[in-house]
Amino acid sequence: MEEISWQIVLLEYFLNFFELILFEDFLRQDFKLRHLFWVILNTLVSVVLGYFSVLIWFFAPIIYRKIKNKKMDYLYFNQRLLALLITFTLNFLLNIVYPLMMKFIKNLDFSILFFELLTIISLMMIAILIHKKRAALDQIVSEIQKLNLERRVYWLLLISFLVIWTSYMAISAYLYFVPKETTTMVFISILLGVASVQLMAFLFLDMSRRAAEDKAIQNEQLQNYLNNIEQQYQELRHFKHDYHNLLLSLNSVVENDEQLNSYYQQLILEQPDEHKFSFALNHLDYLQNEPIRGLIVQKFFAAQKLGIELELEIKEPLVVPAKLVLTVIRILGILLDNAIEHVDKETDKKVSCALIKSPDLIEITVSNQASNLSNLDQLFENGFTTKKNHQGFGLANVRNLVDQNSDLFFEKELINGNLQMTLMIERSSDVNS
Incomplete structure (x- = not known):
C-alpha cells in the first residue's frame, strides 16, 4: 500500500484544525489572529495523538473551568460543539465517498489534498447558508436562552458529536488500516450508531418540547399575573392623585359645617x-x-x-x-x-x-x-x-x-x-x- 508523506499528514492536520477553529469563529462572529496559535498548537498535538487531539481541544477548557470552579458557559460550548458537529459530519460524509475518489485519483497524497479542498469548499457553502439565515438562527438561540434549554442542547450536541466522531474514526481506520473483509461489520456499526443517536435526539427533543411548552404556559401565566398587579399599582397612583385633589376641593365646602369638618380632618389623617x-x-x-x-x-x-x-x-x-x-x-x-x-x-x-x-x-x-x-x-x-x-x-x-x-x-x-x-x-x- 502506498504510504502518505509526513508533510501531507502535517498539512492535513493543520487544515483540519484551521477549518474547525475558523468555522467556530464564524459561528461566534469573533475572528482573532491569535486563534492561529491554537491551530498550530493543536496541529503539533495531532502529530502524536491523531484525531484524539480534538477531544483534548474540546474537553480541556471544561476541565479547567471545573478546577477553577468557574461557571459553565453553555452558549460558548454549544457554539464550539456545533462547529465540531458540522465539520466532522461533513468529513464523515466525504469519507464515505472517498473510495470512489480513489478510483479516479491514484496518487494518495494528491487525493488527500483534493479531499481537504473539497471540505473547505463545502464549509464555505455551509457558511454562506448560515450567513443568509443568521437572523433566524439568532432568534432560535434567543428562544433557547429564554427557556433555559442551553444545558439540554449542550448534551444533545455532545452525544451527537461523539457518535459522529466515533463513526468518522471507524471509517478512517477502515480506509487506512482495517482489512477489506471487515467492511460489512464497520458499516453496520456506523449505521447502528447513527440510528441510536437519531433515536436519542428524537426522545430528547420531544421531552424538551414538552418541557418548553409547560414552562411557556407557566411563564405566560406569571407574566399576566404580574402585569395585572402593575396595572393595579398604576390605578392606585391615579386614585391617590384624584383623592388628594378631591380633599382640596372639599376644604372650602366643609369649613362652615362642624360635623363635616371633623370627618374631613379624619380623612386628612x-x-x-x-x-x-x-x-x-x-x-x-x-x-x-x-x-x-x-x-x-x-x-x-x-x-x-x-x-x-x-x-x-x-x-x-x-x-x-x-x-x-x-x-x-x-x-x-x-x-x-x-x-x-x-x-x-x-x-x-x-x-x-x-x-x-x-x-x-x-x-x-x-x-x-x-x-x-x-x-x-x-x-x-x-x-x-x-x-x-x-x-x-x-x-x-x-x-x-x-x-x-x-x-x-x-x-x-x-x-x-x-x-x-x-x-x-x-x-x-x-x-x-
Missing part, C-alpha cells in the same frame, strides 16, 4: 400612609420591566400586612434583559420572601431592595436584619427552612437558577447582623434580548 407608600417605592418607574415592578408592588403589600416596611432604592432608569426577566422574577421573589420571613422575627422590621446599574452589571441587593443567623451556606441547602411544615427549597432554587445561567452571578454576606444577598446580571446579555 389618613394621608401619612399614602406618603409612606410613595416614599417606600420611590422611583419605581425607573425600573422599565413591568413584570418586575408588579412583583415588587405585590411584595410591598404582602410585607405591609405583616407590619414590615419594604423600601426600594433605585436612582436611575434601568432595564433587565428580556431573556432574563422571568428568571430574575423567580429569584427576586424568593429573596424578598426570605427577607420578609426573617425580619418578621426581628426587632427592626425593615427590608430594603436596591437596584444599581453599572457599565457591565445590574445589581439587585436585598438586605434585612438577621441577628440569629450564623451559617450562610446552610440557607442554600435543600430542605433547610425556618418555617413550620415547609419543605424549604426556595434559596436552594436560587442557587440552581443562577448556576444554570451564565449571565447571572450571586453573592451573599452577613455584616454586623445584617444579611445582604446580591443578584448580579451581566448587561452584555442585552444584545440579543
Whole structure:
C-alpha cells in the first residue's frame, strides 16, 4: 500500500484544525489572529495523538473551568460543539465517498489534498447558508436562552458529536488500516450508531418540547399575573392623585359645617400612609420591566400586612434583559420572601431592595436584619427552612437558577447582623434580548 508523506499528514492536520477553529469563529462572529496559535498548537498535538487531539481541544477548557470552579458557559460550548458537529459530519460524509475518489485519483497524497479542498469548499457553502439565515438562527438561540434549554442542547450536541466522531474514526481506520473483509461489520456499526443517536435526539427533543411548552404556559401565566398587579399599582397612583385633589376641593365646602369638618380632618389623617407608600417605592418607574415592578408592588403589600416596611432604592432608569426577566422574577421573589420571613422575627422590621446599574452589571441587593443567623451556606441547602411544615427549597432554587445561567452571578454576606444577598446580571446579555 502506498504510504502518505509526513508533510501531507502535517498539512492535513493543520487544515483540519484551521477549518474547525475558523468555522467556530464564524459561528461566534469573533475572528482573532491569535486563534492561529491554537491551530498550530493543536496541529503539533495531532502529530502524536491523531484525531484524539480534538477531544483534548474540546474537553480541556471544561476541565479547567471545573478546577477553577468557574461557571459553565453553555452558549460558548454549544457554539464550539456545533462547529465540531458540522465539520466532522461533513468529513464523515466525504469519507464515505472517498473510495470512489480513489478510483479516479491514484496518487494518495494528491487525493488527500483534493479531499481537504473539497471540505473547505463545502464549509464555505455551509457558511454562506448560515450567513443568509443568521437572523433566524439568532432568534432560535434567543428562544433557547429564554427557556433555559442551553444545558439540554449542550448534551444533545455532545452525544451527537461523539457518535459522529466515533463513526468518522471507524471509517478512517477502515480506509487506512482495517482489512477489506471487515467492511460489512464497520458499516453496520456506523449505521447502528447513527440510528441510536437519531433515536436519542428524537426522545430528547420531544421531552424538551414538552418541557418548553409547560414552562411557556407557566411563564405566560406569571407574566399576566404580574402585569395585572402593575396595572393595579398604576390605578392606585391615579386614585391617590384624584383623592388628594378631591380633599382640596372639599376644604372650602366643609369649613362652615362642624360635623363635616371633623370627618374631613379624619380623612386628612389618613394621608401619612399614602406618603409612606410613595416614599417606600420611590422611583419605581425607573425600573422599565413591568413584570418586575408588579412583583415588587405585590411584595410591598404582602410585607405591609405583616407590619414590615419594604423600601426600594433605585436612582436611575434601568432595564433587565428580556431573556432574563422571568428568571430574575423567580429569584427576586424568593429573596424578598426570605427577607420578609426573617425580619418578621426581628426587632427592626425593615427590608430594603436596591437596584444599581453599572457599565457591565445590574445589581439587585436585598438586605434585612438577621441577628440569629450564623451559617450562610446552610440557607442554600435543600430542605433547610425556618418555617413550620415547609419543605424549604426556595434559596436552594436560587442557587440552581443562577448556576444554570451564565449571565447571572450571586453573592451573599452577613455584616454586623445584617444579611445582604446580591443578584448580579451581566448587561452584555442585552444584545440579543
